[in-house]
Amino acid sequence: MNRIVLTLALTGLSLPSFGVETDYVDGAVLTRGQELEVIDVARECGIEKASRISTYNMFPTPFRGIMVHGVEQVEGREVSGRVLNVSYLKWLEPEARPRKGEVRKGDFWAGKYRLTKKTILRTGGKEYRVGSLKGMTAKESEEILGLFLDGKYEPGPAVNGKILRQVDWSSPITFSKRGEFILAGFLHKGRGSGFFDLQVRLADKKLVIDRVLQAIP
Numbered sequence: 001m002n003r004i005v006l007t008l009a010l011t012g013l014s015l016p017s018f019g020v021e022t023d024y025v026d027g028a029v030l031t032r033g034q035e036l037e038v039i040d041v042a043r044e045c046g047i048e049k050a051s052r053i054s055t056y057n058m059f060p061t062p063f064r065g066i067m068v069h070g071v072e073q074v075e076g077r078e079v080s081g082r083v084l085n086v087s088y089l090k091w092l093e094p095e096a097r098p099r100k101g102e103v104r105k106g107d108f109w110a111g112k113y114r115l116t117k118k119t120i121l122r123t124g125g126k127e128y129r130v131g132s133l134k135g136m137t138a139k140e141s142e143e144i145l146g147l148f149l150d151g152k153y154e155p156g157p158a159v160n161g162k163i164l165r166q167v168d169w170s171s172p173i174t175f176s177k178r179g180e181f182i183l184a185g186f187l188h189k190g191r192g193s194g195f196f197d198l199q200v201r202l203a204d205k206k207l208v209i210d211r212v213l214q215a216i217p
Contacts (some may be wrong), residue, residue, distance in 0.1 A: 023050040025192060027054035027065040027090065038104050042068040042084050044103045045110050057192045059216075064091040070113070077120045077138055079129060120146055120156040121172070134176035141175040144182055144200075144207070148172075153200070153207035163212055167196050181210070188214075 020039065024030070030038065030053065039050050052069040070082035089096060089107040098109035118129040119138055123146040133141055147153060148169045155161040166189055173185035173195060184198045199211040 020050050021049075023052065023054040025055050025057055025064070028057070028066075030055070032064070034088075034108075037108050038066060038068060040087055041103050041105045041108050041110050042070075042113075044105075045084050046113050047082050047084050054094040059192065063093065064088070066091075066108075069112075076122075079118045079120060082113040083116050084110050095103055121217050124149060128170070128172055130172050130174055132174045132176070134174075136175050136177045136182070140177075144175060144184065145169075145172055147205075147207050148184070148186075152205070153209055156208050156210040159209050159212050163196075163214070164195075164209070167198075168191070182207075 012027060020035065022030070022035070035053060038043050038053060038124055042050050047068055047070040049071050050068050051071045054067045054069070056065050056067065057063075058065060066086040066088055068084045068086055070084075072079050072081040087096065087098070087109050098104045099111065102111045119133055119141075121128045121130060121138060121142045123142045128145065132142070136144075153164075155164060162181075168187045168189045171187035173187060174183070175185075176183045178199055182200050182202070184200060185195055186198070187195050194216040197213040197215065198209055200207045200209050202208075
C-alpha cells in the first residue's frame with residue numbers, strides 16, 4: 001500500500017477513499033464533498049461509474065474546468081471511454097450559467113458526455129496511448145515513437161534545436177503520414193502548456209525534423 005501511495009504522489013495523482021483517481025492542476029483542487037457533487041452530476045449525464053476526475057486551466061483566461069472520465073473499455077489495442085466536461089460556477093466568469101437541458105447540482109453543471117477513442121502503442125516495454133493514427137499502422141507508429149524516445153532524431157535546417165528540449169517525447173498525441181512525410185504530435189513538458197506538431201522524415205534510420213509548430217493554449 002505504501003508503494004502505491006508513493007507512486008501516486010510522484011505522478012501528481014491521488015486516490016480518494018471512494019476509489020476515484022484525481023489529477024488536479026494548481027489552483028483547481030476539489031474537496032471530497034465537491035468531488036461527490038461532481039460524480040452525482042456525471043452519473044445523471046450518463047457516466048454511471050467515474051474512474052477519474054481531472055481539472056485544467058483555460059489559458060490565457062483565469063478560468064478552469066473539470067473533466068470526469070468513465071471506466072475505459074479495452075479491446076486489443078483499442079481503448080474507448082466516456083468523458084464529461086463539468087462547469088463550476090466559481091471557476092468561470094460571473095455570468096456563467098447552465099444551458100437549457102443541462103444537469104445542475106449546486107454550483108456544478110454539465111451537458112452531454114463525449115466518446116473518446118485511443119490506440120495503445122507499445123515500445124521499450126511501456127505502453128502509450130494516442131488519439132489517432134492516420135495512414136499509418138500501429139506498428140509503424142511504434143517504430144517512429146521508439147526513434148523519438150531513443151533520441152534518434154535531428155533538427156532540419158529550418159528548425160531551432162532548442163525548442164525540441166520542450167517536447168515531452170513520452171506523451172505522444174497523434175501520428176499520421178502525408179506522402180514521404182510523417183506528422184507527429186506531442187505534449188509540451190510543461191503541464192497545460194500546449195503541444196507540438198512535427199513534420200519529420202526518415203533518413204538513414206534516423207528522423208529528420210523539418211518543421212515544428214507549437215500550439216499554446
